[in-house]
Amino acid sequence: MNNTYPFVNTPLPYAYDALEPYIDAETMELHHDKHLQGYIDNLNKTLKPYPSLHSVPLDLMLARADRLPSGIRVPIMRYGGGVYNHRFFFDGLTPDARQRPKGTLLQAIDRDFGSYENMLKQYKEAAQSVFGSGYAWLVTTTDGTLRFVTTVNQDSMVPRYLCPISNIDVWEHAYYLKHQNRRAEYIDDIFDIINWDEVNRRYVNCLIRHGYERYIASNA
Numbered sequence: 001m002n003n004t005y006p007f008v009n010t011p012l013p014y015a016y017d018a019l020e021p022y023i024d025a026e027t028m029e030l031h032h033d034k035h036l037q038g039y040i041d042n043l044n045k046t047l048k049p050y051p052s053l054h055s056v057p058l059d060l061m062l063a064r065a066d067r068l069p070s071g072i073r074v075p076i077m078r079y080g081g082g083v084y085n086h087r088f089f090f091d092g093l094t095p096d097a098r099q100r101p102k103g104t105l106l107q108a109i110d111r112d113f114g115s116y117e118n119m120l121k122q123y124k125e126a127a128q129s130v131f132g133s134g135y136a137w138l139v140t141t142t143d144g145t146l147r148f149v150t151t152v153n154q155d156s157m158v159p160r161y162l163c164p165i166s167n168i169d170v171w172e173h174a175y176y177l178k179h180q181n182r183r184a185e186y187i188d189d190i191f192d193i194i195n196w197d198e199v200n201r202r203y204v205n206c207l208i209r210h211g212y213e214r215y216i217a218s219n220a
């Protein structure tokens with residue numbers, strides 16, 4: 001993953017039309033080639049005059065935004081957040097439709113939400129509750145518990161001491177061509193193409209990050 005300056009728009013891990021009929025090819029092409037590309041171009045433009053930041057990974061810049069030069073803190077959070085959030089979103093989808101969570105993640109979903117169906121219900125409520133543009137996120141707290149949070153615009157999850165494992169982009173550009181104003185239908189379509197294997201991988205990494213190596217070993 002290209003995670004330092006100069007940022008490049010790495011290809012999607014699937015073809016533009018691979019998520020049809022859930023998300024149409026035109027939406028995916030615009031979303032990746034125009035919207036994400038715009039964030040990447042603006043992030044590079046912002047960082048260009050600051051060589052000391054050219055070797056700093058994106059997630060570290062977002063996590064320690066308080067240490068960024070004050071004149072570029074806001075644009076780096078906006079453009080860098082846009083890069084991080086979109087890559088996380090695209091990488092969390094799959095053409096291998098209708099996967100279900102398995103393993104460690106499924107155990108955690110059953111523990112914290114009662115069932116897969118109940119988890120999706122809460123995910124949908126979170127995504128619908130975003131007023132205007134933003135994201136819904138499935139995250140783990142420092143004790144490994146799963147919960148949902150929402151963010152506005154391109155705010156990042158990274159500074160919040162929560163470890164994200166799945167997100168849904170609910171900016172209108174993510175669904176307007178196909179679903180117009182029907183955000184609820186878009187969310188249902190996203191549920192059919194979530195890459196739960198990738199989400200499980202992220203969940204396990206979050207547990208490790210939170211210092212839960214012992215938990216992993218005892219449940220392996």
Ligand code: MN3
Pocket residue numbers: 031035086169171173174
């Ligand atoms: Mn978007």
